[in-house]
Amino acid sequence: MGQIISFSWINTNILFLVLSLAIVSNSIISLFYSAFKLKWPDLYFSVNDMAAFFISVSLKRYLAFRFIPVFLILTVVLGVFMKDQSISIATSAGMICMGVHALLSNGKAIYDLLKRSKNIKIYFNIAYQISLHVITFIFLIILGFLSGFLSKTSFVNIITPTIQGLTDNIWSALLTVILIEYLRLLYTEKSIDIEEVIKRSKNNIEPDIFKMIDYVSIKFRASPTLLKAICIIENIQRPKWVRKIENIKSFLRQTGTYGIMQVKSSRPISDLVSIEIAAENFFADTADMKSYETIAQKITNYNDSVQYRDLVIRAINYLDPLNGLYESSR
Amino acid sequence: MKVVGDNKYFFITEVLDSEHKGWVEVKIDDLIFRKLPYSTKVELLEETSKYQRIKILDGYFKDHYALLPYQIKKNNTTYSYLSSKLIYNPNLILKLKANTLLIGGVEMKVIFDLNNIKKGIYNIKFPILTTKKMNNYFLEMKGGSRFAESWFPITIADELYIERYIHFGTYSYGCVTVKYDPTIIPGPWQLLFITLMTSRKSNNVLANLIIE
Numbered sequence: 001m002g003q004i005i006s007f008s009w010i011n012t013n014i015l016f017l018v019l020s021l022a023i024v025s026n027s028i029i030s031l032f033y034s035a036f037k038l039k040w041p042d043l044y045f046s047v048n049d050m051a052a053f054f055i056s057v058s059l060k061r062y063l064a065f066r067f068i069p070v071f072l073i074l075t076v077v078l079g080v081f082m083k084d085q086s087i088s089i090a091t092s093a094g095m096i097c098m099g100v101h102a103l104l105s106n107g108k109a110i111y112d113l114l115k116r117s118k119n120i121k122i123y124f125n126i127a128y129q130i131s132l133h134v135i136t137f138i139f140l141i142i143l144g145f146l147s148g149f150l151s152k153t154s155f156v157n158i159i160t161p162t163i164q165g166l167t168d169n170i171w172s173a174l175l176t177v178i179l180i181e182y183l184r185l186l187y188t189e190k191s192i193d194i195e196e197v198i199k200r201s202k203n204n205i206e207p208d209i210f211k212m213i214d215y216v217s218i219k220f221r222a223s224p225t226l227l228k229a230i231c232i233i234e235n236i237q238r239p240k241w242v243r244k245i246e247n248i249k250s251f252l253r254q255t256g257t258y259g260i261m262q263v264k265s266s267r268p269i270s271d272l273v274s275i276e277i278a279a280e281n282f283f284a285d286t287a288d289m290k291s292y293e294t295i296a297q298k299i300t301n302y303n304d305s306v307q308y309r310d311l312v313i314r315a316i317n318y319l320d321p322l323n324g325l326y327e328s329s330r
Numbered sequence: 331m332k333v334v335g336d337n338k339y340f341f342i343t344e345v346l347d348s349e350h351k352g353w354v355e356v357k358i359d360d361l362i363f364r365k366l367p368y369s370t371k372v373e374l375l376e377e378t379s380k381y382q383r384i385k386i387l388d389g390y391f392k393d394h395y396a397l398l399p400y401q402i403k404k405n406n407t408t409y410s411y412l413s414s415k416l417i418y419n420p421n422l423i424l425k426l427k428a429n430t431l432l433i434g435g436v437e438m439k440v441i442f443d444l445n446n447i448k449k450g451i452y453n454i455k456f457p458i459l460t461t462k463k464m465n466n467y468f469l470e471m472k473g474g475s476r477f478a479e480s481w482f483p484i485t486i487a488d489e490l491y492i493e494r495y496i497h498f499g500t501y502s503y504g505c506v507t508v509k510y511d512p513t514i515i516p517g518p519w520q521l522l523f524i525t526l527m528t529s530r531k532s533n534n535v536l537a538n539l540i541i542e
Contacts, residue, residue: 195348199348199349202347202402203402204404207400207403207407207408208407210402210409211409317470318348319346319347320346321475321477321520322520
């Protein structure tokens with residue numbers, strides 16, 4: 001027996017290993033009971049609450065719920081990590097790991113009972129309740145010993161992986177998941193929702209730009225919806241940070257297109273000035289235009305790209321259904 | 331904080347885009363969030379960096395106060411949902427006869443059952459947002475409308491219990507349904523929603539419907 005239970009192995013490395021196992025095994029036990037509580041709440045009862053022993057359906061059920069899962073989890077964990085260790089280390093590790101679990105569950109329950117804490121229900125005889133916890137505590141330590149013993153049997157040795165094997169499996173699983181997710185994203189047909197792009201651009205535009213559009217629309221009798229739509233599309237194609245770079249680039253070459261409306265100028269101009277220039281030069285007297293052809297022509301005069309024209313029309317339709325232009329209505 | 335001067339009457343207008351679908355969410359009386367529809371008349375009381383405080387002047391929340399967020403807010407600049415310009419039609423009358431709804435010179439096909447909705451003159455009231463699933467009717471390139479969720483209650487005289495509506499989509503009992511047709515682009519509901527929302531007979535009545 002002395003060879004099976006022995007603490008002569010205590011050295012830094014083994015101690016570190018055992019403490020790590022205590023953390024790992026208790027974490028797994030905690031996860032198990034949490035998952036059980038979520039999945040079968042009507043079957044779950046707190047492992048701290050000895051009252052469940054009396055209130056629960058049957059002794060068999062209580063024993064099965066309270067002891068079998070922790071025993072199995074610990075046996076498997078020890079089976080993996082204690083392959084290269086002696087039986088004395090395995091049994092000691094088992095008792096320590098189970099002792100930690102017992103402290104966290106029954107030990108805490110005893111503490112709460114003594115403190116008359118509101119966290120635990122006190123039924124009839126407190127001493128009796130405490131003694132039941134103490135018995136469970138001792139029984140768990142014994143169970144820890146048995147886990148350690150069992151983990152060194154050839155059966156458990158066969159069915160549990162080595163640490164290297166476990167690591168390899170975890171990496172394989174992780175890489176497989178990443179690869180599957182990548183392929184799924186790659187081959188899932190997912191078209192870009194242009195309305196979402198328009199919406200984001202609109203909500204990202206400086207408010208002063210829309211205020212300027214309102215002003216120049218009155219001044220030049222321009223369609224505010226058309227101007228806003230063009231700004232939205234220009235903001236997508238040339239976001240603010242790009243426009244800033246264009247302004248910086250002017251130190252090298254002054255003449256270029258500037259501002260959100262991309263107006264040709266011999267010197268850098270702001271977004272607001274570019275709106276006024278574009279409204280006067282390209283979009284004056286568009287306030288009452290309703291037909292697809294006339295609006296499309298105005299856009300083409302500004303930018304002759306067919307794709308650009310179609311995007312602006314999408315933006316117009318997005319902003320205002322009254323101004324909505326539909327090809328089928330031509 | 332900015333207290334608004336003389337020009338303090340505005341309308342909720344910047345909500346016709348596909349994101350807002352004709353409505354904007356406000357906080358009523360600092361308590362609950364509700365949506366106000368396009369063309370709601372408001373009195374602007376004050377402006378802060380986060381919201382505009384308004385008094386609602388028509389619709390179901392008339393005389394209540396609300397906090398209206400900004401449409402766009404970046405750094406210290408804002409762009410509002412409000413506009414000072416909106417022209418109401420004060421005397422809009424819709425006529426319904428033999429499954430055709432006449433709005434000015436425009437005809438729309440509707441479905442209704444004279445056994446369930448009698449002839450007479452009805453008040454068309456401020457819209458509500460239906461809880462029915464209208465997802466199939468949003469696609470405007472297939473005859474749908476972004477305003478499909480807006481249903482207009484219709485009542486006779488001072489009738490209190492409203493169970494009749496003018497709405498878009500497929501037939502529902504006791505209602506006048508503007509028929510969904512994927513071949514008609516743009517769909518008729520676009521025009522009907524805007525026409526009704528730019529009409530006012532009183533604070534809560536938009537127009538009249540005559541069923542012949």
